[in-house]
Amino acid sequence: MTEIVGRLAPSPTGALHVGHARSFLLAWWHARSRGGRVVLRIEDLDRERVKPGATDLVLRDLEWLGLDWDGPMLRQSEDEEPLRAAVAELLERGSVYPCFCTRREIALSAPHVTDGEVRYPGTCRGRFASAADGERELGRAPGLRLAVEPGELALEDGFVGPFTSDVEREVGDFQVQRRDGALAYQLAVVVHDARQGVTEVLRGRDLLSSSARQWLLQEHLGLPHPTWYHVPVVVDEGGARLAKRRGDATLVELRERRVDPRALVAWVARSSGVNAPDRIGARDALEGFRLDAVPKEDVVFGARERAALG
Ligand SMILES: [Zn+2]
Structure with a gap:
């Protein structure tokens, strides 16, 4: 056990x-x-x-x-090291990509809101060949977003029971690191x-x-x-x-x-x-x-x- x-x-x-x-x-x-x-x-x-x-x-x-x-x-x-290591791992696996959008740009481009959260429309997915290219062109540092595949996930909760969630539709590619370098809650x-x-x-x-x-x-x-x-x-x-x-x-x-x-x-x-x-x-x-x-x-x-x- x-x-x-x-x-x-x-x-x-x-x-x-x-x-x-x-x-x-x-x-x-x-x-x-x-x-x-x-x-x-x-x-x-x-x-x-x-x-x-x-x-x-x-x-x-x-x-x-x-x-x-x-x-x-x-x-x-006081324990950010393992979080930075996790970000490095996600980068290495190609699970995340740089996003240069400001909060305002996202709010303007994505009227769809779930639970007070704005869905990210994927603007920066494949937008630049590299993060350095984007930084040079836009003159600002990127955050990082997890590339989310479309489709429903069937999950289980010990109290609620089975439930489904479509992350791509609900919030889109979500942040793991903000543009100011701060690490995301999730x-x-x-x-x-x-x-x-x-x-x-x-x-x-x-x-x-x-x-x-x-x-x-x-x-x-x-x-x-x-x-x-x-x-x-x-x-x-x-x-x-x-x-x-x-x-x-x-x-x-x-x-x-x-x-x-x-x-x-x-x-x-x-x-x-x-x-x-x-x-x-x-x-x-x-x-x-x-x-x-x-x-x-x-x-x-x-x-x-x-x-x-x-
Ligand atoms: Zn973006």
């Missing part, structure tokens, strides 16, 4: 909210309840979006929830998942659409595919997903209000099919947790739920 390795992968781009707490608890319960390990990774590669001090805050949030992890935490920003995720030996990825359903891109990168790099579990997300009374930028129901705020973390854990447990008392520690919910008992619908966290935490 292979070892089970789950992961917590917060991004320190703002305060974590109740939706993150639920996903992290589910990931932790799913791995730990089956004797698995849990590793921690800080997804801080996007320097423009990382907030100073947010990593410390995230660590405090995880500890407040009663979650622990095995081995040293990995900060993506690349970092697959390389670091492999480096940390992650065998399962449990996260919010809002990330389901990025799975196919990650699957493709894993194929190109010869990396194993972890099992995915895309779980329902937490929404407000109006059905909108909680969002960092709106400052929704943050754990910092709950801590400041002196809410007992065990009350929040109990709410998550009960909304996840665990028969739990009003207050329960993360570890105490392990025994009653089963992923297949988690309801398939999104969970509402509104004024009533907030007040009930005390």
Whole structure:
């Protein structure tokens, strides 16, 4: 039997909210309840979006929830070497090509949008004989995009079940390295998942659409595919997903209000099919947790739920 390795992968781009707490608890319960390990990774590669001090805050949030992890935490920003090596490998295999387009040029040329993402129309595929030629002609450095073949991928999710995705139609050739040299999120995720030996990825359903891109990168790099579990997300009374930028129901705020973390854990447990008392520690919910008992619908966290935490 292979070892089970789950992961917590917060991004320190703002305060974590109740939706993150639920996903992290589910990931932790799913791995730990089956004797698995849990590793921690800080997804801080996007320097423009990382907030100073947010990593410390995230660590405090995880500890407040009663979650622990095995081995040293990995900060993506401090482990770029393997990402650069992966880019070099993709270049060598001819899986990626240089793209000189600015964000504005792409937005103008591609009105087709999926989930707020603009589809890249393949403008630079075969456009120049070499990256140096393009740089000379346009006077700017290129990023790199994975050349995606058209067609539907049939994939499997441990929670959602089978699903299909057509990356070429949905987002087109996608970036693995930006024009400023920054490495793309999708690349970092697959390389670091492999480096940390992650065998399962449990996260919010809002990330389901990025799975196919990650699957493709894993194929190109010869990396194993972890099992995915895309779980329902937490929404407000109006059905909108909680969002960092709106400052929704943050754990910092709950801590400041002196809410007992065990009350929040109990709410998550009960909304996840665990028969739990009003207050329960993360570890105490392990025994009653089963992923297949988690309801398939999104969970509402509104004024009533907030007040009930005390
Ligand atoms: Zn381009």
